[in-house]
Amino acid sequence: MATRTDLDGRPIKPITICMIGAGGFIGSHLCEKLMSETPHKVLALDVYNDKIKHLLEPDSLPWAGRIQFHRLNIKHDSRLEGLIKMADLTINLAAICTPADYNTRPLDTIYSNFIDALPVVKYCSENNKRLIHFSTCEVYGKTIGSFLPKDSPLRQDPANYVLKEDTSPCIFGSIEKQRWSYACAKQLIERLIYAEGAENGLEFTIVRPFNWIGPRMDFIPGIDGPSEGVPRVLACFSNNLLRREPLSLVDGGQSQRTFVYIKDAIEAVLLMIENPDRANGHIFNVGNPNNEVTVRQLAEMMTKVYAKVSGEPSLDSPTVDVSSKEFYGEGYDDSDKRIPDMTIINKQLGWNPKTSLWDLLESTLTYQHRTYAEAIKKSIAKPTAS
Numbered sequence: 001m002a003t004r005t006d007l008d009g010r011p012i013k014p015i016t017i018c019m020i021g022a023g024g025f026i027g028s029h030l031c032e033k034l035m036s037e038t039p040h041k042v043l044a045l046d047v048y049n050d051k052i053k054h055l056l057e058p059d060s061l062p063w064a065g066r067i068q069f070h071r072l073n074i075k076h077d078s079r080l081e082g083l084i085k086m087a088d089l090t091i092n093l094a095a096i097c098t099p100a101d102y103n104t105r106p107l108d109t110i111y112s113n114f115i116d117a118l119p120v121v122k123y124c125s126e127n128n129k130r131l132i133h134f135s136t137c138e139v140y141g142k143t144i145g146s147f148l149p150k151d152s153p154l155r156q157d158p159a160n161y162v163l164k165e166d167t168s169p170c171i172f173g174s175i176e177k178q179r180w181s182y183a184c185a186k187q188l189i190e191r192l193i194y195a196e197g198a199e200n201g202l203e204f205t206i207v208r209p210f211n212w213i214g215p216r217m218d219f220i221p222g223i224d225g226p227s228e229g230v231p232r233v234l235a236c237f238s239n240n241l242l243r244r245e246p247l248s249l250v251d252g253g254q255s256q257r258t259f260v261y262i263k264d265a266i267e268a269v270l271l272m273i274e275n276p277d278r279a280n281g282h283i284f285n286v287g288n289p290n291n292e293v294t295v296r297q298l299a300e301m302m303t304k305v306y307a308k309v310s311g312e313p314s315l316d317s318p319t320v321d322v323s324s325k326e327f328y329g330e331g332y333d334d335s336d337k338r339i340p341d342m343t344i345i346n347k348q349l350g351w352n353p354k355t356s357l358w359d360l361l362e363s364t365l366t367y368q369h370r371t372y373a374e375a376i377k378k379s380i381a382k383p384t385a386s
């Protein structure tokens, strides 16, 4: 492998990374990138490894020996500190991060996103190890604009909706709107990490992903993943398309999101890993401000793309409206709009996303079709027990 250089032209030394939650969606893409393009070693920690099995076996893989899987639950495993000590950098991805859980399993959500992350921060701080912690764009909550009258021209002013790491407030709903249990737990762990940096010199970077999507995200209900549970929107809509069911639009599908292709976003994470002087002490939005749609527009585009990649015509009525109470239950609430400001990540790391929403959906739905269409057909054909 040719010598890699950082953004300031200095050679990059191979390091060991302790990646917690390496078996998830983002972890699997990050491990793939680190194995195929860098000399770094990964200690991959997770409860599951299905999404990284292709990187672990067989032993003849070119990166064999550079990635080591440790099956452990960070809630209760004494090996955690030792693994953090063995590494130069810890990346914490472990979390419950599916909105259907925030209002129905708020205790698990708060424990997972705050309490369980505490020892990771503590061990990094005490052992002088660098930490890259995954937070979320949900820490911004709702936009200022959402509180203005519907017809107010001020709603069009970017100052009232573009989300900036260093100036935007964090606006959550009331406590009984348990949706915000996740965002609130993530906010508190961000504040704790920031304070460890200020008071004890912890070298940290906080990542706020804005709807990263792509292959291996979540699970397709009834085919893989947990026996119960609702995944995030990409997997919900993929599941509907694969089963030829209408796509469910929660509360009319009026909320807006910006979607970024996982492969673009992983480039940003690699820049953070390999440019500590530019990334330490910063909080980074990582998203694609050019890929904004309402959820309804996302459903329409996914329907068109899926017809193209599967060769199957779309349904006459491709969507159906459903209330959030019916879909998610009591205590659900929503972020209205999420546009990341890109000033800090541009300045520090020179990163910009490349892939359009159409293109990323085309590659992702091609993957979903190839991976799941046969299994879905078989599961539908199977006679149900009476």
Ligand SMILES: NC(=O)c1ccc[n+]([C@@H]2O[C@H](COP(=O)([O-])OP(=O)(O)OC[C@H]3O[C@@H](n4cnc5c(N)ncnc54)[C@H](O)[C@@H]3O)[C@@H](O)[C@H]2O)c1
Binding pocket: 020, 021, 022, 023, 024, 025, 026, 027, 045, 046, 047, 048, 072, 073, 074, 075, 092, 093, 094, 095, 096, 097, 112, 116, 134, 135, 136, 137, 208, 209, 210, 211, 212, 213, 218
């Ligand atoms: N995908 C996105 O767009 C997005 C957006 C915002 C924030 N995030 C954050 O990024 C991180 C990773 O997200 P993802 O999309 O890859 O989610 P994911 O659910 O696919 O991955 C999380 C992984 O952490 C593991 N994990 C959870 N609790 C654990 C524990 N106690 N011990 C060991 N492993 C544990 C899970 O098994 C899973 O493999 C999360 O912190 C999430 O909040 C992701």
Ligand SMILES: O=C(O)[C@H]1O[C@H](OP(=O)(O)OP(=O)(O)OC[C@H]2O[C@@H](n3ccc(=O)[nH]c3=O)[C@H](O)[C@@H]2O)[C@H](O)[C@@H](O)[C@@H]1O
Binding pocket: 097, 098, 099, 135, 136, 137, 138, 209, 210, 211, 212, 231, 232, 233, 234, 236, 237, 247, 248, 249, 250, 251, 253, 255, 257, 295, 334, 335
């Ligand atoms: O990905 C992110 O950046 C963050 O946002 C997500 O939250 P959200 O975008 O609300 O989650 P999705 O499940 O992807 O839902 C997006 C929108 O689609 C809607 N939706 C979802 C599923 C569905 O079948 N139909 C539907 O209309 C939801 O109500 C919501 O408005 C999750 O909280 C986290 O994974 C993450 O922190």
